[in-house]
Each structure stands twice: as structure tokens, then as C-alpha cells.
Amino acid sequence: MTGNASVDGGAAPDSFASNTERRVAEVFATILELRWVAREDDIFSLGGDSFEAVRVALELERCFQIEFPTELLESARKVREIAVWIDAHDPSAPQQVARES
Amino acid sequence: MAGAGAFSSVTSQDPSEIARLLCRAHQDGAEIDFQRTDRKLWFMAISFLIDHAMLDAANYAASRAAPIYPTAGFLQSTAAVLARLPAPCDDAVFVGFCDDPTQEVQIVPRKGATAALLGFCGRAKRMGMSLNLIQRWFGRLGVHVIYLRDLQARNYDNGVRSLAPDLGGTLRALRAAIDDLGVERVVCYGNSLGGYGALRYALELQCEATLCFASPTNLEPGFGNFLLRDQRGVAPGLNLRPLYQKAERAPRTHLVFSEHHAYDRAQAANFAGLPSVSLEMARGEQGHDVFLNALLQGRYERLIQWLVDPGRGAGVP
Numbered sequence: 001m002t003g004n005a006s007v008d009g010g011a012a013p014d015s016f017a018s019n020t021e022r023r024v025a026e027v028f029a030t031i032l033e034l035r036w037v038a039r040e041d042d043i044f045s046l047g048g049d050s051f052e053a054v055r056v057a058l059e060l061e062r063c064f065q066i067e068f069p070t071e072l073l074e075s076a077r078k079v080r081e082i083a084v085w086i087d088a089h090d091p092s093a094p095q096q097v098a099r100e101s
Numbered sequence: 102m103a104g105a106g107a108f109s110s111v112t113s114q115d116p117s118e119i120a121r122l123l124c125r126a127h128q129d130g131a132e133i134d135f136q137r138t139d140r141k142l143w144f145m146a147i148s149f150l151i152d153h154a155m156l157d158a159a160n161y162a163a164s165r166a167a168p169i170y171p172t173a174g175f176l177q178s179t180a181a182v183l184a185r186l187p188a189p190c191d192d193a194v195f196v197g198f199c200d201d202p203t204q205e206v207q208i209v210p211r212k213g214a215t216a217a218l219l220g221f222c223g224r225a226k227r228m229g230m231s232l233n234l235i236q237r238w239f240g241r242l243g244v245h246v247i248y249l250r251d252l253q254a255r256n257y258d259n260g261v262r263s264l265a266p267d268l269g270g271t272l273r274a275l276r277a278a279i280d281d282l283g284v285e286r287v288v289c290y291g292n293s294l295g296g297y298g299a300l301r302y303a304l305e306l307q308c309e310a311t312l313c314f315a316s317p318t319n320l321e322p323g324f325g326n327f328l329l330r331d332q333r334g335v336a337p338g339l340n341l342r343p344l345y346q347k348a349e350r351a352p353r354t355h356l357v358f359s360e361h362h363a364y365d366r367a368q369a370a371n372f373a374g375l376p377s378v379s380l381e382m383a384r385g386e387q388g389h390d391v392f393l394n395a396l397l398q399g400r401y402e403r404l405i406q407w408l409v410d411p412g413r414g415a416g417v418p
Binding site for chain 1: 139141142144145148172173174175178179223224225227229293294327328330331332333362363364387388389390393
């Protein structure tokens with residue numbers, strides 16, 4: 001996790017390395033019904049299961065217009081790693097830095 | 102028997118529509134062309150069938166989809182669970198149960214039962230899998246089942262709103278419901294956050310035993326509780342360890358936790374050394390699907406039998 005966000009509640013982290021990271025974190029948060037998700041989180045550390053992994057994958061596909069392999073989530077990849085994968089597989093994805101930590 | 106081309110028209114992205122097609126294929130004994138649409142949609146469609154208690158159709162579809170997508174863990178595990186599904190018990194009312202996820206309390210009486218099982222759902226409103234599936238395993242135990250959800254998302258600490266506005270009233274209502282079922286023996290079962298409720302209510306209701314999978318034992322802030330990020334504003338809960346330490350008579354309790362999931366490990370370790378408690382590590386498990394790990398490794402039935410076996414003392418099942 002970046003910033004000073006508390007793992008258990010508290011303020012949301014304000015540092016993502018890219019807009020893709022931020023959007024991936026938002027998808028995680030929406031599906032898992034959490035207020036925020038950090039770039040170092042993975043789906044299982046947040047209490048998700050394989051059913052929710054599929055729901056996250058479907059939402060990532062809708063959001064980024066790519067085909068997303070659920071295996072990436074099932075191998076407990078972190079938000080930042082998934083964002084890197086998405087950017088690598090979607091040349092049109094924005095690479096800009098949203099906010100430096 | 103319908104032809105193998107029965108699915109040539111699958112263009113829908115709607116899992117419920119695909120589920121209906123799968124159902125028809127099951128009824129007709131038709132083969133299914135799983136290459137026709139995305140595997141995740143197949144999974145959602147199979148989940149739809151499970152959620153509507155159409156378990157034979159779900160098994161028919163999952164057993165055929167899994168070999169087509171050998172790397173799709175979610176399809177593999179669903180197919181594996183369905184393949185292990187026990188046969189329905191001989192009680193029509195019990196077999197006829199279909200989960201309504203909007204309900205906080207669902208009572209499923211069982212003919213001739215001498216015990217009641219309180220089942221506590223987690224945040225995802227399930228128990229690591231659909232209640233429609235777990236009901237088949239509970240059918241092996243010969244017990245009444247009371248399924249509980251806390252739709253207030255207050256860790257069951259404020260009670261279950263459908264029963265009473267507070268914890269005390271909820272406990273009295275549960276005791277009355279158990280009395281109505283005509284049994285004295287009560288056991289608790291919980292998955293993930295539901296395990297916290299199971300542990301707490303088992304103590305409050307003086308239950309006989311508790312079985313938990315990947316469950317928190319300490320919901321105080323500062324214990325790594327991602328649960329406190331819940332959109333519904335989950336309130337901090339209690340550290341249950343002191344309650345168990347102080348209890349004159351704590352239920353025999355077994356916690357199963359993930360080997361490689363740091364949060365689960367820490368939460369289970371919080372109960373280490375308590376006299377009525379045994380811990381079991383799900384070896385090789387990376388994630389939170391501890392229940393699934395136990396099921397696929399053939400340990401699950403032994404665990405639930407331990408839960409309801411009146412002759413068992415504390416200790417490893």
C-alpha cells in the first residue's frame with residue numbers, strides 16, 4: 001500500500017501509479033463492496049473468492065474493452081500487477097501518471 | 102435427444118438467458134458447444150442455475166465445461182463441488198429449500214432431528230458457496246438448519262434485524278425458534294465473516310460446538326481488518342478471545358484457516374491455546390477459499406460430522 005492509509009478502515013490511499021491502477025482498484029472496490037482498495041491488495045486478501053474473481057474479471061473486460069484472463073486474479077495478482085498487464089495488452093490504454101506518491 | 106447444434110444461436114451476454122439454454126440442454130440431453138461464448142459467462146450461467154437450486158442442470162453443464170477450460174480455476178472448482186454433491190436426503194421439505202438471498206433468517210426443519218445448526222453467512226451472503234449447495238451436505242447431518250445473514254453488515258454484533266433490533270432480542274428470538282423446533286442441542290457453523298457471528302453466538306447461546314472456515318476472531322481496529330472498509334460502513338467488532346478465556350463453559354470449537362493467507366492466519370492464531378479450541382491449517386491454500394480446500398481434499402465431511410457428533414470432546418476432529 002502506498003501513502004498512509006490504514007489497512008483496516010481509515011482513509012483511502014491517494015497514490016496510484018497510473019489511471020489504470022486507479023480504475024482497477026475501483027473495479028475491485030465495487031465488486032467487493034469496499035470503500036477503497038489499494039494498489040498492493042489482491043482479491044483474496046480482501047476476502048474475495050473465485051466467484052467474485054469472475055465478476056471482477058467481467059467488469060475489467062467491460063471497463064477496459066479487453067479479454068481478461070481470470071487466472072490472473074486467481075493467482076492473487078495485486079492491483080498494480082493487473083494494471084501493468086492491462087496496459088501491456090491494450091496499446092490504447094492511457095499510461096499517464098495519475099499522481100505521484 | 103436434441104442435436105449437437107442446439108447452442109448455435111447463443112449470442113446473449115445475459116447469464117440468466119444462457120442458464121435457461123443450459124437447462125434445456127440438460128432436459129434434452131443435448132451437447133453444449135462451450136466455445137460459443139466466453140467461459141466467464143458460462144460460469145455465471147452455471148452460478149445462476151445453482152442460485153436457483155437447479156443443481157442437476159448445473160452439474161450437467163459444469164462437468165462438460167470444465168474439461169474445455171482446464172486452466173479456468175473457477176470452472177474447475179465449481180465442477181468439482183457439483184461432482185461431490187451428496188444425494189438429496191429423504192425429507193421433502195429439507196430438499197425443497199431454495200435460498201432467498203434477501204432473507205436474513207431461513208429456517209429449514211428436518212424430520213426427526215435432535216439438534217439444530219445455526220449457519221452464519223459471510224459478507225458475500227453465502228457460506229463459501231451457495232446455500233443451495235451446502236444444504237445437500239447439511240442434509241447428511243440430520244439436523245434442523247437455521248440460516249442467518251446480517252444484512253445490516255454489523256458483524257452480527259447488533260443482532261439480526263429481522264429477528265430483533267438488538268443482540269439481546271436476537272438471541273432470545275433464536276432461542277425461541279430453537280425451542281419451537283423441539284431440540285436442545287445447538288451447533289454453529291460460519292464461513293469468513295459469518296464465522297465471527299458463529300463464534301460469538303455459540304458462546305452467548307451456550308451451544309455445543311462451532312465450526313468456522315477462514316473466520317475472523319478479532320474485529321477490533323488495528324488487526325488488519327479489511328472488513329472495516331466495507332461500503333456499508335462495517336463497524337469495528339470485538340476481540341472474541343477474552344470472551345472465550347473468561348467463559349466458564351465455551352463450546353468445543355474448530356477453526357480452519359488458510360496456510361498462506363496472512364489475514365486468516367493471524368485471525369486463527371488469535372484463538373491459539375484456548376482450551377476448547379482446535380486450529381487446522383488448510384495446507385497449500387493461498388486464498389480465502391478454505392472451505393473449498395477442505396471439500397476438495399476430502400476433509401469436509403469429517404469436519405461437519407465432528408460438529409454434530411454429541412460424543413466428541415474438544416480437539417482436532
